[in-house]
Amino acid sequence: MSQLKHIKIPYKKDTPAPPKQVEHSGKLSGKKPLQILSSTGPCPFCNGQSLQDHEIDIIVAELGAVQGQGKKDDLFTDVLMTCACDYDHKGHPVGVRGCGRSWLQEVEVI
Numbered sequence: 001m002s003q004l005k006h007i008k009i010p011y012k013k014d015t016p017a018p019p020k021q022v023e024h025s026g027k028l029s030g031k032k033p034l035q036i037l038s039s040t041g042p043c044p045f046c047n048g049q050s051l052q053d054h055e056i057d058i059i060v061a062e063l064g065a066v067q068g069q070g071k072k073d074d075l076f077t078d079v080l081m082t083c084a085c086d087y088d089h090k091g092h093p094v095g096v097r098g099c100g101r102s103w104l105q106e107v108e109v110i
């Protein structure tokens with residue numbers, strides 16, 4: 001799906017500003033008001049693909065959509081992502097995947 005090449009940066013538990021913008025999309029499941037958003041997309045630091053589940057408050061997310069695009073089928077929500085790519089990052093703790101970076105990601109709900 002993604003043409004991005006994975007970058008082998010050393011593991012670091014950190015929350016810097018992402019070096020670039022990446023697009024993530026996800027599907028909702030579960031019951032309102034708390035639903036599970038399963039989002040996928042590349043890590044903006046190492047380019048590795050992450051698949052993560054987030055518990056989100058869908059009422060807040062829908063309000064955000066109304067204030068933003070105004071179109072009901074364009075639903076975006078911000079979630080705190082932590083990289084969970086499948087690659088080995090030098091210095092990662094045992095049992096922990098990804099490069100350790102966390103960032104605030106806008107996710108398109110599809």
Ligand SMILES: [Zn+2]
Binds near residue numbers: 098
């Ligand atoms: Zn990463």
Ligand SMILES: [Zn+2]
Binds near residue numbers: 043099
């Ligand atoms: Zn990675």
